[in-house]
Amino acid sequence: MKGIGVSPGIAMGKVCILEKKEITLTGAIIGAADADGEIGKLDDALKAAVQEIEGLKSRRDNALNEDESAILDAHIELLRDPILYDGIAKKIKNELNNCQDAVIKVIESTRQIFLNMDDEYFRSRAADIRDIGDRLLKQLVKSSSVNISKLDENVIVVAHDLTPSDTIAMDRQHVIGFVTELGSKTSHAAIIAKIREIPAVVGCSALGSVKNGQMLIIDGSTGEVILNPDNKTLSEYKARQEDFMKKCTRLKLLKDLPAETADGHRVTLAGNISEPGEIDRIVQCGGKGVGLLRTEFLYMDRDCFPGEEAQFEFYKAAALKAGTNPVIIRTLDIGGDKNLGYFNLPAEANPFLGYRAIRICLDRKDIFITQLKAILRAGVFGKLKIMFPMISGIQELREAKKVLEAAKAGLEKDNTEFDRNIEAGIMIEIPSAAVTADILAKEADFFSIGTNDLCQYTLAVDRMNEKITGLYDHFHPGVLRLIENVIIQAHKNGKHVGMCGEMASDPLAALLLLGMGLDEFSMSAPSIPYIKDVIIRNSMQKAREVYSRVMEMESSTQIIEYLQVVSK
Amino acid sequence: MICKEYTVLSAEGLHARPATTLLNVVKKFKSDILLKKGDMEVVAKSMLGILTLAAKCGDKVSVTIEGEDEIEAAKAIEHLFLEELKNQ
Numbered sequence: 001m002k003g004i005g006v007s008p009g010i011a012m013g014k015v016c017i018l019e020k021k022e023i024t025l026t027g028a029i030i031g032a033a034d035a036d037g038e039i040g041k042l043d044d045a046l047k048a049a050v051q052e053i054e055g056l057k058s059r060r061d062n063a064l065n066e067d068e069s070a071i072l073d074a075h076i077e078l079l080r081d082p083i084l085y086d087g088i089a090k091k092i093k094n095e096l097n098n099c100q101d102a103v104i105k106v107i108e109s110t111r112q113i114f115l116n117m118d119d120e121y122f123r124s125r126a127a128d129i130r131d132i133g134d135r136l137l138k139q140l141v142k143s144s145s146v147n148i149s150k151l152d153e154n155v156i157v158v159a160h161d162l163t164p165s166d167t168i169a170m171d172r173q174h175v176i177g178f179v180t181e182l183g184s185k186t187s188h189a190a191i192i193a194k195i196r197e198i199p200a201v202v203g204c205s206a207l208g209s210v211k212n213g214q215m216l217i218i219d220g221s222t223g224e225v226i227l228n229p230d231n232k233t234l235s236e237y238k239a240r241q242e243d244f245m246k247k248c249t250r251l252k253l254l255k256d257l258p259a260e261t262a263d264g265h266r267v268t269l270a271g272n273i274s275e276p277g278e279i280d281r282i283v284q285c286g287g288k289g290v291g292l293l294r295t296e297f298l299y300m301d302r303d304c305f306p307g308e309e310a311q312f313e314f315y316k317a318a319a320l321k322a323g324t325n326p327v328i329i330r331t332l333d334i335g336g337d338k339n340l341g342y343f344n345l346p347a348e349a350n351p352f353l354g355y356r357a358i359r360i361c362l363d364r365k366d367i368f369i370t371q372l373k374a375i376l377r378a379g380v381f382g383k384l385k386i387m388f389p390m391i392s393g394i395q396e397l398r399e400a401k402k403v404l405e406a407a408k409a410g411l412e413k414d415n416t417e418f419d420r421n422i423e424a425g426i427m428i429e430i431p432s433a434a435v436t437a438d439i440l441a442k443e444a445d446f447f448s449i450g451t452n453d454l455c456q457y458t459l460a461v462d463r464m465n466e467k468i469t470g471l472y473d474h475f476h477p478g479v480l481r482l483i484e485n486v487i488i489q490a491h492k493n494g495k496h497v498g499m500c501g502e503m504a505s506d507p508l509a510a511l512l513l514l515g516m517g518l519d520e521f522s523m524s525a526p527s528i529p530y531i532k533d534v535i536i537r538n539s540m541q542k543a544r545e546v547y548s549r550v551m552e553m554e555s556s557t558q559i560i561e562y563l564q565v566v567s568k
Numbered sequence: 569m570i571c572k573e574y575t576v577l578s579a580e581g582l583h584a585r586p587a588t589t590l591l592n593v594v595k596k597f598k599s600d601i602l603l604k605k606g607d608m609e610v611v612a613k614s615m616l617g618i619l620t621l622a623a624k625c626g627d628k629v630s631v632t633i634e635g636e637d638e639i640e641a642a643k644a645i646e647h648l649f650l651e652e653l654k655n656q
Binding site for chain 1 (some may be wrong): 613615626654
């Protein structure tokens with residue numbers, strides 16, 4: 001059986017099925033005189049439900065962490081919510097529904113409001129509404145279900161679906177993993193499994209044949225679920241489990257170690273993020289600073305351009321959270337492929353070769369200067385750097401810097417505080433920029449190589465095109481020579497080079513990039529430990545050897561084979 | 569009546585934890601407190617209300633306070649938006 005692995009690791013144990021009886025509408029109509037009685041039932045049920053949650057929170061044998069407590073606090077507030085109460089009471093008094101039906105209807109319509117929201121985070125709050133609804137109904141309709149908060153032996157919980165409360169209430173000591181039929185990577189159950197570091201698989205249909213007490217193996221990385229495994233399979237997975245635990249321990253140890261090779265060469269490992277909150281994750285994963293702060297989300301899901309103040313607060317939050325570590329902010333990098341309701345971007349035949357990113361900013365200097373002013377002002381609170389995307393040549397860089405100077409002059413005139421010495425660098429993602437890196441290195445404060453687009457443009461491959469996706473290859477000698485040139489030219493001019501494209505998170509490429517002299521690897525936080533591991537286990541001397549050998553090779557097949565051998 | 573506009577500073581907007589913090593502050597006061605984002609207006613003393621506002625980091629929210637303790641309420645709410653939400 002197969003599902004979606006949402007929390008890595010392997011669990012092997014006995015099945016414990018969480019059976020839930022769906023409580024449905026009765027369709028009954030009450031007499032008007034009974035309305036008060038039904039509201040009395042509502043009051044009692046609400047009180048009992050809140051008490052139940054408070055009991056959960058204060059259990060000492062199943063102590064909750066901060067996030068779980070916060071979720072339960074929010075649930076208590078929802079149960080006490082006046083709007084919810086009024087809605088249910090109205091259905092009882094005006095439509096003469098009994099309490100159970102009134103609750104079911106109001107919970108469902110409230111859920112729908114959340115399900116219809118644009119923002120994914122708020123959409124998933126619908127699960128919280130369902131959760132408190134279920135808890136309330138359980139008080140009204142006493143039905144028995146398996147109690148997974150107190151178990152006697154280690155089990156793997158199997159369920160159709162798990163609400164936030166289910167996962168929070170689970171006996172921490174004895175639940176060693178779980179698998180559900182519904183769910184996705186972002187559902188509550190998945191998030192909590194990751195926090196608790198127990199293997200979990202969701203979206204696994206065909207769990208109907210599973211029975212209590214049967215032996216189950218789940219692999220939270222691959223999503224595999226094996227029922228009644230034979231001895232051979234059992235020992236194979238036991239070995240995999242041990243491997244995984246060893247790896248986890250090692251990666252945890254890496255968190256506080258510097259990204260330094262065996263012979264003392266240091267590089268920076270930073271994170272790619274879309275909002276300030278994600279900086280915590282970078283620190284947790286052992287990274288330092290932000291190599292790419294995307295700003296597109298400030299412009300999406302709204303009905304007008306973000307003003308200077310809103311942007312300023314956003315950048316300021318990032319600066320403060322990062323402390324003494326730098327945050328590289330990429331200016332607006334959007335194009336015709338994204339639909340901004342308020343900004344009429346023309347539909348283009350080739351949006352990736354079209355009116356986007358810096359081209360829009362240089363054409364609409366009003367939008368550009370607003371963003372730059374906000375960054376300049378926020379720069380006072382930390383170590384911010386500006387990065388211009390999609391620069392194709394020196395003229396564009398010069399024009400962008402002129403707008404930056406105008407932004408500074410404007411703030412100067414208004415006597416507003418800003419970072420006068422803020423660094424301004426560029427993304428290298430267009431081949432013409434990579435080839436003329438020598439010219440650009442004289443006037444850019446730093447480079448950051450955007451390998452995703454650099455590969456696409458250099459190899460003339462659209463990553464999203466399924467037919468040719470195999471041609472997208474960051475080990476192609478053509479791409480490697482461009483990267484090499486960028487690093488050489490930057491260093492010739494005393495400038496720092498980072499990489500924020502996906503290649504930076506590929507452990508197979510790490511030794512090569514290290515040998516080439518890359519100063520900074522920036523990636524999504526969870527990948528950081530894997531790259532740090534490669535760096536710490538190797539020497540700069542070896543990295544340089546790998547680099548010179550690779551640059552003599554003719555094809556990426558040859559290169560990949562070689563790298564796989566040296567990476568062992 | 570006191571009316572003031574704030575920018576949401578918490579990294580993930582007004583979601584579970586900040587919403588609970590906000591709720592705990594407004595519940596202390598007798599005044600009627602409304603929150604407005606764009607066209608949507610909600611009652612601040614309701615968790616459901618705050619969540620349906622779906623306010624994200626950087627969004628502008630205007631707060632309207634009316635009642636006998638509106639001045640203290642305004643002070644507490646100002647502190648919340650400008651200081652407390654920054655750390656969440």
